Amino acid sequence: xxxxxxxxxxxxxxxxxxxxxxxxxxxxxxxxxxxxxxxxxxxxxxxxxxxxxxxxxxxxxxxxxxxxxxxxxxxxxxxxxxxxxxxxxxxxxxxxxxxxxxxxxxxxxxxxxxxxxxxxxxxxxxxxxxxxxxxxxxxxxxxxxxxxxxxxxxxxxxxxxxxxxxxxxxxxxxxxxxxxxxxxxxxxxxxxxxxxxxxxxxxxxxxxxxxxxxxxxxxxxxxxxxxxxxxxxxxxxxxxxxxxxxxxxxxxxxxxxxxxxxxxxxxxxxxxxxxxxxxxxxxxxxxxx
Ligand SMILES: [Zn+2]
Numbered sequence: 001x002x003x004x005x006x007x008x009x010x011x012x013x014x015x016x017x018x019x020x021x022x023x024x025x026x027x028x029x030x031x032x033x034x035x036x037x038x039x040x041x042x043x044x045x046x047x048x049x050x051x052x053x054x055x056x057x058x059x060x061x062x063x064x065x066x067x068x069x070x071x072x073x074x075x076x077x078x079x080x081x082x083x084x085x086x087x088x089x090x091x092x093x094x095x096x097x098x099x100x101x102x103x104x105x106x107x108x109x110x111x112x113x114x115x116x117x118x119x120x121x122x123x124x125x126x127x128x129x130x131x132x133x134x135x136x137x138x139x140x141x142x143x144x145x146x147x148x149x150x151x152x153x154x155x156x157x158x159x160x161x162x163x164x165x166x167x168x169x170x171x172x173x174x175x176x177x178x179x180x181x182x183x184x185x186x187x188x189x190x191x192x193x194x195x196x197x198x199x200x201x202x203x204x205x206x207x208x209x210x211x212x213x214x215x216x217x218x219x220x221x222x223x224x225x226x227x228x229x230x231x232x233x234x235x236x237x238x239x240x241x242x243x244x245x246x247x248x249x250x251x252x253x254x255x256x257x258x259x260x261x262x263x264x265x266x267x268x269x270x271x272x273x274x275x276x277x278x279x280x281x282x283x284x285x286x287x288x289x
Pocket of ligand 1: 184185
């Protein structure tokens with residue numbers, strides 16, 4: 001996990017299945033992810049080391065966690081097949097019983113993964129052939145045996161969002177836009193955010209790439225505060241009063257000169273921002289000007 005932290009720039013970047021092969025343990029190559037199966041159990045240990053969810057194009061248009069999300073806000077991971085006693089499922093159960101940390105490799109593009117770690121399996125639902133997955137703080141909370149009330153449920157949902165959904169959303173958006181700001185084409189990952197078109201506290205603010213824009217810090221803040229608007233036809237507008245102001249190069253090049261220009265970076269059509277969602281944000285921009 002320390003190795004992954006470094007290789008993913010502290011969780012900011014996804015990692016390719018090829019780069020994952022660089023990992024060694026005690027001088028020997030050790031596979032962190034199983035390229036063929038979902039569950040990775042190295043022969044040296046009894047418990048699973050990692051789980052994997054393959055990339056699916058369908059996730060870009062729907063809620064990315066549709067299959068994984070339970071009513072309680074916690075994510076689920078399916079058994080391999082339907083037999084509870086095959087080695088892969090036993091390895092997951094072992095990790096659960098011993099409360100061992102796992103890595104969840106979540107596919108954000110073909111052969112590209114956002115690793116989520118550490119995650120813990122905190123329960124098994126045999127009739128549904130799945131395990132319940134949680135981040136460490138949630139696992140601790142539930143492990144303490146406290147009854148889950150409404151307030152805690154809310155906390156669990158916020159935590160899952162921040163620790164599990166947010167990194168996958170960011171990685172998906174960065175993949176789609178080639179790690180560049182869509183307004184100014186800046187390509188410094190540390191200065192880029194995956195912005196929600198409809199904010200994520202809104203019901204329609206789903207963490208899907210179609211509700212996302214890759215924006216640098218300045219353009220993200222400008223978008224969120226209605227200084228900058230993006231029309232549903234992918235053209236940029238700047239708040240009218242700012243077009244007449246004189247300031248420095250940031251205002252001139254970064255904002256004024258972007259007015260009336262098309263977005264500089266647009267993903268392949270399946271991952272483009274949804275014009276309906278853009279229109280909602282654009283109307284808000286128009287009304288606040
Ligand atoms: Zn920018």
